[in-house]
Structures are given as structure tokens and as C-alpha cells.
Amino acid sequence: MAWYDANARIMPWRVGPQARRAGDTPDPYRIWLSEVMLQQTTVAAVKDYFHRFTMRWPTVTALAAAADEDVMAAWAGLGYYARARNLLKCARVVVADHGGQFPTTRDGLLGLPGIGPYTAAAIAAIAYDLPETVVDGNVERVMARLHDLHLPLPTAKPELIEFARRLTPRQRPGDYAQAVMDLGATICTPKSPACGICPWRAPCAARSEGTAQQLPKKLPKKPKPIRLGIAYVGRRTDGAFLLQRRPDKGLLGGMLGWPGSEWAEIPPQESPPVAADWRDLGAEARHTFTHFHLRLAVRVAVIPPEAQPDVGAFIPHDRFRPSDLPTVMRKAFDLARASFEYES
DNA sequence: TAACCGTGGGA
DNA sequence: TTCCCAAGGTT
The missing domain is CATH 3.90.79.10 (Nucleoside Triphosphate Pyrophosphohydrolase)
Structure with missing residues (x-):
């Protein structure tokens, strides 16, 4: 957490650790929108889209009232277009069935269109500071290295989730979730991890075994026709x-x-x-x-x-x-x- | 369970 | 050029 307090990345949708301490609270709509855009997508690719969406549709109510073709056009180029279709479906469900307010629990969020286990936990943790465990590609990589787990993905996923669950703190769970993802994105990177400056270098099993670079292991991919x-x-x-x-x-x-x-x-x-x-x-x-x-x-x-x-x-x-x-x-x-x- | 579903940047 | 990979979800 000390590392995150000093190194948190600045993002348009993020309430940083200092601002959060000062009482700022994230807008669930913006957290949800950013999390859906970030599914399998880099922060750099998302930023401009996030700005355009929030300028044009500042609230979930505004988005729910948008025309389908306008939302699809605004999403064009970002990829995985089912996300945009589900985004609109989700906004309309939130307005029609939840009075324009997002559910405030992981289970309440889970099952809304386009919200799966990762996104439900991320919104619950980041927007509502609930102690939910967020497991994305970053967390999988950090956990596999921390525990030097050589079992390949996706088989290793349940074990990695359990590792992550045990580490989730009751204090500042929202900042913690973002901290581990920032760590994975900036220090514990897929190639050439910067183990020398990692706040978790001492307990990291892969670091001591010299295997960090090769983890997590993954099943070979099929060739593309x-x-x-x-x-x-x-x-x-x-x-x-x-x-x-x-x-x-x-x-x-x-x-x-x-x-x-x-x-x-x-x-x-x-x-x-x-x-x-x-x-x-x-x-x-x-x-x-x-x-x-x-x-x-x-x-x-x-x-x-x-x-x-x-x-x-x-x-x-x-x-x-x-x-x-x-x-x-x-x-x-x-x-x-x-x-x-x-x-x- | 495994296939399907985009894109752009970096190595 | 080619391959890898990124804050995954749905069917």
C-alpha cells in the first residue's frame, strides 16, 4: 500500500489514494464504464474513448437514452463490440430496474449484461471500497510469481484466485485492488519484470527461484488460419x-x-x-x-x-x-x- | 470446457 | 513480419 501511495498511476477515471483519503469517492458510472472498456484492452487505447463517452453521456441515465447506432459508432475501433451492445443493455437495466443506481454489491453487479466475475469485483472494490478480490491478467501473473506456481493457465486459475483472496485486506480494499494491478502493469510485467525495485521482492518465490520471467505458464495457442x-x-x-x-x-x-x-x-x-x-x-x-x-x-x-x-x-x-x-x-x-x- | 470475440503497440 | 499480449465475458 505504501508503494501504491507513492506510485499510483494517474487515470481519468481514478480517484487516487490521496484524494480518496481526503474524502473523494469514485463515480460508480465512470468506474463501470472504464472497467468495461479496459476488458482485454490497454489503458492507452481506452483514454480517448473514455473522454468521448463521458463528455457525451455523463450519466448512466444519459447513456441509457442514447440511440444504439450512436453508441456503436462511438465504440468503433475499440474492438470486442459485444461490450458496447452489453454496455447499453446494462445501462438500460440499471435505469429501468434499479432507479439509475448501480447495485452496491458484487453479487448484485454480477450478471448484469457484460459484467462477469472480474468486473463485478472491480466495481465493488474500487467504487464502493468493499473487500472483494479482483483477479485480472495482472493479478494472475503477480500471484503465479509470488507463489512460483508453474501449473499452466487456464488450469491454474482457481488456485491463483485463492492466493489472491487470501491476500485481500479489509483495509482500503479498493486501493489494494488497484495497487496489485498497477504493480503488474508497471513492475511485474510479462517480459523483463523489474524485480529489483519490486515492493514484493522479499517474499516473491519466483524471484528467489529465478523463474519470474517464465511465469505464468500458458497452454500453447492454436494457429490462426x-x-x-x-x-x-x-x-x-x-x-x-x-x-x-x-x-x-x-x-x-x-x-x-x-x-x-x-x-x-x-x-x-x-x-x-x-x-x-x-x-x-x-x-x-x-x-x-x-x-x-x-x-x-x-x-x-x-x-x-x-x-x-x-x-x-x-x-x-x-x-x-x-x-x-x-x-x-x-x-x-x-x-x-x-x-x-x-x-x- | 473451449470456442468465439478486436485492436494496436512493442519486442 | 510475426508474435505476444492487454483491467474478460458470453455462449
Whole structure:
């Protein structure tokens, strides 16, 4: 705790140890929002999104009243889009069933859309200073090293949770939870941990065994296959773009995208969304998802004003922002844009 | 249980 | 270029 008092990272959603002592209390809405954004995502990537969300939707009530497409567009680029869909669901449940106040216990939070064991414990500890045990990737790593546990993840998870539970203090549990995560993020890092300046170097078993660097052990990962696809970037003569809202379930669910073929390991079939003079762009957008690599061929066409597309809808030029697209679709647009600008 | 679900930065 | 990994949850 002394180490945290002197070394706590400064974050837009955080009430630091000094401010907390002075009586400041975190806003549960901002803690919840930050925790959902931080799932599998770095602090650096989250900061700008957090600012934009809290400026535009300062309270859970404001967020609950937002249009789905506005929230999805604001989330675009951050990834794991089920988080954004569940964020909105959760906000609406909090407003409709809890009077706009987040539940104040771990069990009350657990089971709200998008809130699992980690996030429930994190909100309970950080926002309400309850002695709940927070186990994220940082804590797993710190515990595996502290106890020199060589059992690989995910098998080791229950044991690591138990290690973490035993260490959780009754005093300042919210600061403690953030302290261990800060320690993992800045000292007990995955590669080249700074054991020499670690406040836990004395009791650390992996430090004395010289095994810190190789912990925690993990099961080998499966290789990622390469999938192929075609995207159709169509612009009508008035400048409107032909886009398609993706279904809520599955990859990039609920996001805007270009119409296109299936993405599979076999060469895709041409499947233009509307009859037009589609030209092959030559270049392809390359993108890596969680479990496959994608090579996306890009077709471009200027679509005549009277055309009736089979799929998708035209979005007027002045209402289209590339930043509303998930990254893979923005990559395809960036390739296509060059050709449009060349023609016009 | 294991697969699915994004992205960007660093090594 | 390629691989690893980051404050995980849902199905």
C-alpha cells in the first residue's frame, strides 16, 4: 500500500489514494464504464474513448437514452463490440430496474449484461471500497510469481484466485485492488519484470527461484488460419456510400460495414450488393482478428442514382464518418478512397 | 470446457 | 513480419 501511495498511476477515471483519503469517492458510472472498456484492452487505447463517452453521456441515465447506432459508432475501433451492445443493455437495466443506481454489491453487479466475475469485483472494490478480490491478467501473473506456481493457465486459475483472496485486506480494499494491478502493469510485467525495485521482492518465490520471467505458464495457442473475402465499397454519384448494418450476433455484431462475401478459407464468390461497374482495386486490406487472419479484396464502383441495392442502404456523404467503422472496414475504405479521389 | 470475440503497440 | 499480449465475458 505504501508503494501504491507513492506510485499510483494517474487515470481519468481514478480517484487516487490521496484524494480518496481526503474524502473523494469514485463515480460508480465512470468506474463501470472504464472497467468495461479496459476488458482485454490497454489503458492507452481506452483514454480517448473514455473522454468521448463521458463528455457525451455523463450519466448512466444519459447513456441509457442514447440511440444504439450512436453508441456503436462511438465504440468503433475499440474492438470486442459485444461490450458496447452489453454496455447499453446494462445501462438500460440499471435505469429501468434499479432507479439509475448501480447495485452496491458484487453479487448484485454480477450478471448484469457484460459484467462477469472480474468486473463485478472491480466495481465493488474500487467504487464502493468493499473487500472483494479482483483477479485480472495482472493479478494472475503477480500471484503465479509470488507463489512460483508453474501449473499452466487456464488450469491454474482457481488456485491463483485463492492466493489472491487470501491476500485481500479489509483495509482500503479498493486501493489494494488497484495497487496489485498497477504493480503488474508497471513492475511485474510479462517480459523483463523489474524485480529489483519490486515492493514484493522479499517474499516473491519466483524471484528467489529465478523463474519470474517464465511465469505464468500458458497452454500453447492454436494457429490462426487465413480467411479470404471481398468488400464492395460503393459510392453513388451524389456522394452517398452503400453500407450495411451487421447482425447483432457474431463478428463485428451491430457495426456498420461494407457489403461483401463470406469470409472463409476458400476463395470467395463475387457477391456485389447492386449492379454496377465494380473494379478490382488490386490491393487488399489485411487484418488480424482474435482467431483468424483476413485478406480482404476491395471492389470499388460509382453507383448510378436510380440503382436499387439488394442489401444495405445509402448513407449521405455528410452523415458518413470513416471513424464510425470498425477497423477492418476503415482499412478497406482507406484503400478505396484513394481511387475515388483519383477519379474525382 | 473451449470456442468465439478486436485492436494496436512493442519486442 | 510475426508474435505476444492487454483491467474478460458470453455462449
